[in-house]
Amino acid sequence: MPKSRIRKKADYTPPPASKQATNVKLTNRSWVAPVMLAMFLIGLAWIVVFYVSDTSLPIEAFGNWNIVVGFGFIAAGFAVSTQWK
Secondary structure, eight states: OOOOOOOOOOOOOOOOHHHHHHHOOOOOOTTHHHHHHHHHHHHHHHHHHHHHTTTOSSOGGGTTHHHHHHHHHHHHHHHHHTTOO
8 A cells, every 4th residue: 555645734934023023113111100100109198198187188178089089099000000011
C-alpha cells in the first residue's frame, strides 16, 4: 500500500511591524496619575476636615452634603484612573 503524502501548511507570517505601528496612536498620559492622586487626596481631606471641624467646615451651608462632595472628588479620581495606560 502506498504511503500517503504529508500536506504541509503554509507557515504563518505576521504582517510587517511597520504597518501596525502607524495605526497605533501614542499619547502622553503623564498627567493622569497626579490628577488621580490629587482628586483622591482632596476628597479624603474634605471628609476629614468635615468631621474634625465638627461639621462647620469646609462649607457649613452644605451640612452633611459635604460628605457627598468628598466622595464626589474620590469618584472623580476613579473616573480619571480609567485613562491610565
